[in-house]
Amino acid sequence: xxxxxxxxxxxxxxxxxxxxxxxxxxxxxxxxxxxxxxxxxxxxxxxxxxxxxxxxxxxxxxxxxxxxxxxxxxxxxxxxxxxxxxxxxxxxxxxxxxxxxxxxxxxxxxxxxxxxxxxxxxxxxxxxxxxxxxxxxxxxxxxxxxxxxxxxxxxxxxxxxxxxxxxxxxxxxxxxxxxxxxxxxxxxxxxxxxxxxxxxxxxxxxxxxxxxxxxxxxxxxxxxxxxxxxxxxxxxxxxxxxxxxxxx
Amino acid sequence: xxxxxxxxxxxxxxxxxxxxxxxxxxxxxxxxxxxxxxxxxxxxxxxxxxxxxxxxxxxxxxxxxxxxxxxxxxxxxxxxxxxxxxxxxxxxxxxxxxxxxxxxxxxxxxxxxxxxxxxxxxxxxxxxxxxxxxxxxxxxxxxxxxxxxxxxxxxxxxxxxxxxxxxxxxxxxxxxxxxxxxxxxxxxxxxxxxxxxxxxxxxxxxxxxxxxxxxxxxxxxxxxxxxxxxxxxxxxxxxxxxxxxxxxxxxxxxxxxxxxxxxxxxxxxxxxxxxxxxxxxxxxxxxxxxxxxxxxxxxxxxxxxxxxxxxxxxxxxxx
Numbered sequence: 374x375x376x377x378x379x380x381x382x383x384x385x386x387x388x389x390x391x392x393x394x395x396x397x398x399x400x401x402x403x404x405x406x407x408x409x410x411x412x413x414x415x416x417x418x419x420x421x422x423x424x425x426x427x428x429x430x431x432x433x434x435x436x437x438x439x440x441x442x443x444x445x446x447x448x449x450x451x452x453x454x455x456x457x458x459x460x461x462x463x464x465x466x467x468x469x470x471x472x473x474x475x476x477x478x479x480x481x482x483x484x485x486x487x488x489x490x491x492x493x494x495x496x497x498x499x500x501x502x503x504x505x506x507x508x509x510x511x512x513x514x515x516x517x518x519x520x521x522x523x524x525x526x527x528x529x530x531x532x533x534x535x536x537x538x539x540x541x542x543x544x545x546x547x548x549x550x551x552x553x554x555x556x557x558x559x560x561x562x563x564x565x566x567x568x569x570x571x572x573x574x575x576x577x578x579x580x581x582x583x584x585x586x587x588x589x590x591x592x593x594x595x596x597x598x599x600x601x602x603x604x605x606x607x608x609x610x611x612x613x614x615x616x617x618x619x620x621x
Numbered sequence: 622x623x624x625x626x627x628x629x630x631x632x633x634x635x636x637x638x639x640x641x642x643x644x645x646x647x648x649x650x651x652x653x654x655x656x657x658x659x660x661x662x663x664x665x666x667x668x669x670x671x672x673x674x675x676x677x678x679x680x681x682x683x684x685x686x687x688x689x690x691x692x693x694x695x696x697x698x699x700x701x702x703x704x705x706x707x708x709x710x711x712x713x714x715x716x717x718x719x720x721x722x723x724x725x726x727x728x729x730x731x732x733x734x735x736x737x738x739x740x741x742x743x744x745x746x747x748x749x750x751x752x753x754x755x756x757x758x759x760x761x762x763x764x765x766x767x768x769x770x771x772x773x774x775x776x777x778x779x780x781x782x783x784x785x786x787x788x789x790x791x792x793x794x795x796x797x798x799x800x801x802x803x804x805x806x807x808x809x810x811x812x813x814x815x816x817x818x819x820x821x822x823x824x825x826x827x828x829x830x831x832x833x834x835x836x837x838x839x840x841x842x843x844x845x846x847x848x849x850x851x852x853x854x855x856x857x858x859x860x861x862x863x864x865x866x867x868x869x870x871x872x873x874x875x876x877x878x879x880x881x882x883x884x885x886x887x888x889x890x891x892x893x894x895x896x897x898x899x900x901x902x903x904x905x906x907x908x909x910x911x912x913x914x915x916x917x918x919x920x921x922x923x924x925x926x927x928x929x930x931x932x933x934x935x936x937x938x939x940x
Contacts (some may be wrong), residue, residue: 386888390757399754410869411874452927466732469723491759491868493753497733500691500723509800510691515862525804529863530716532814535689536805546720549869554856584732584766588748591759593894599901599911604920607928610900611936613916618898620820620877621844621937 374428374519374541377479378416379472379486379498380447381409382440386491392590395415399492399590408443411487415547417556418517419485422450429453431479435462435471448568449560455571460578463586465493469501470581473516476506481542482522488513488546499546508542515550623658623677624650625707627698629715633665637780637817638713640673644781645773646711647674648740653709657785660701660792662686662694671787673780679704679792686796688803689717693796695724700794702729702768709747710770715816722772732764735840738777755868756894774895775816776874815866818847820877821896823866827882827903827922830857836926837881843933851871851883867892883921885910902926 384390384404391400408416415514422428433456434440444455456479458471475485484503489496503510509524511517515534516527522541527534529550560568602610614621626646628639646657656676661667663686667678679701686693698721702710710729712718714736726733738759739750746763749771753760766773815821822841824834834848841848848864855865866873868888873909878896882903883889890913893899901914902925918925 374798386891390754417737449653464732465723468725469727481660490757494736494755495733496719496735497723501733504724504727510720510724511801512691513697513716528716528720528877530806530808531816532812533806533808535803535807537800537801537803543698547859549865550862579799580665584730584764586763588761588763590753591750591761593757593759596913597915599914599917601911602916602918604925607918607925608932608935610916610918610929611932614877614898614900615936618877618915620898 374422374426374483375479375481376419376422376428376483376485377476377481378412378419378428378432378433378447378452379488380412380416380434380443381487382406382434382436382443383490383492386410390592396589396591397587406443408446408475409487409490411489411491411548412480413557414549414551415487415545416447416450416452417487417530417558418547418551420558421552422519423451431456433458433472433475435460435468437461444573445568446560448531448571449564452566453571454493455573457573457575458578459575464583465497466585467581469498469505471530471578472498472502473505474579475576476502483521483541484508484544485547488548498572498579499544503544506542506544508544509539510544510596511537511539514545514547517545517551529601623656623705623707624653624709624711625698625702625705626657626659626675627709627718628659628661628670629713629717630661630664633663635664635669636715638715638775640780641778642670642711642713642773643673643675644783645719645740645778647781647783649709649711649744650674652741652744654747656702658707660698662697666810667789668787671785672782674783674785675787676785678787678789680789681792681794681798685799690799690801691717691721691724692801693799695721695728695846696797697794698725698739699728701792701830704792708768710768712770712772714775716773722770726770729768729770730766731768731770732766733770733772734762734764735772736774737771738774740778752895755891757891764847775818776876777895813845813847815847815849815864815873818875820844820846820879821849821866821873822846822879822881823849823851823883824854824881825883826853834860836930840879840926840930843930843937851889880910880914881926883910884908885913
């Protein structure tokens with residue numbers, strides 16, 4: 374089985390979010406970038422397939438050279454080859470078109486992407502990639518088993534879960550549950566040394582137009598101070614929620 | 622040229638989000654000087670859509686669509702878009718709509734903006750405000766394609782009543798081959814889900830152990846709320862993963878969010894930020910949650926929560 378894991382290069386979850394250039398660009402100053410958490414669950418599941426069922430695992434990112442340390446980390450975790458599509462990731466549709474080209478050239482059976490990146494939260498790349506490559510698609514995937522060309526998956530729905538069966542080629546939008554948090558791997562020294570020798574292929578982009586454009590960013594209005602209620606006067610909280618906040 | 626909206630139903634009845642997206646579609650149609658057409662799949666009575674400004678309803682009824690299928694549903698919405706020559710298509714942010722929307726965008730070659738929280742600030746260029754960085758920021762985005770697809774965030778735009786006729790007509794769409802088969806649906810019934818809840822009561826590590834969740838459930842019960850938990854609690858296995866809310870868990874956009882024994886790590890706050898009113902109960906006055914909350918009680922949850930339950934019961938009894 375040939376697996377491709379799509380890796381988004383995102384600010385660490387604890388990052389302070391600020392903008393520059395008249396609020397048009399994310400301020401990367403002092404920000405540490407990581408593998409998008411939803412992608413990391415998928416990468417770890419891909420490693421399970423590689424080790425238990427036999428599979429090759431490639432990772433791909435659409436972005437500039439600054440994303441290479443994130444791809445190297447994915448190699449250190451155990452991916453075989455990394456691909457970087459050398460273009461700025463503008464909108465989700467444009468990224469999906471670049472990835473579709475990589476999928477078509479690579480002949481992948483299974484593509485694992487995170488359900489959304491934690492920066493732009495578009496939640497569209499996996500589904501668009503499936504649509505563009507005519508692959509089957511399961512979103513919000515929390516469990517995946519593959520047997521030959523058949524796949525069984527569980528997806529999270531509002532208020533529960535749904536078990537589905539489908540066939541390869543398949544794209545999934547993955548999330549926590551594909552593997553447990555405790556299964557995530559921290560690269561060890563041997564992995565890091567090996568990652569340096571593994572191929573990281575830079576490919577040039579295909580023509581792909583973006584259909585949306587980011588105009589500017591805004592930060593939420595600063596919040597007013599919290600209204601504290603004394604622990605001995607809990608009835609006051611009920612009063613405030615009813616009469617002031619009007620939520621009960 | 623009408624605005625097309627996909628109004629979701631479950632077992633024939635509209636979900637609440639159906640009325641919210643209909644309200645949103647009406648606002649867009651007013652700005653563009655056009656009408657609203659809704660497409661429904663296996664909904665029974667569609668007349669209620671008229672209360673939210675829907676002028677026309679394309680009803681698709683087919684037993685093969687009883688189980689959700691993203692490709693088939695996307696294909697039907699695409700056919701309805703073409704029939705109406707719609708240039709703007711609106712969907713919700715339910716799990717099903719988030720699943721079908723990117724497929725629909727490819728089918729329509731439409732630019733897609735998700736997590737949209739306000740009516741367009743302009744329809745030419747078509748500009749919407751959406752959340753980004755997991756609710757830590759907003760992003761003004763223009764959609765430049767001929768057909769535009771918008772997914773509206775839950776509980777952001779709200780319900781807006783507008784009387785229209787909602788004239789229904791049967792719409793026979795062709796249904797593509799189903800390639801992802803639903804084998805089983807495991808859904809909690811008779812319990813409020815985090816996605817639908819107006820109120821969410823959430824517990825953190827401050828509760829010390831899973832055996833102490835009785836009072837969280839009781840508090841939720843009194844409020845008709847869903848229960849949720851912080852990431853450490855789900856990682857420790859005290860509560861199921863499906864209750865984990867936060868950046869890598871479920872997002873919460875309820876009217877009221879009550880956090881008990883949750884310190885308020887930045888990742889947790891990001892996930893619940895879209896909630897309108899936040900209440901925190903924590904022993905530590907320095908807990909970061911107090912900076913994000915609207916109301917707070919510094920105190921021991923084991924003392925405060927039972928009192929709160931009692932006061933809420935008294936309040937409910939008076940209503």
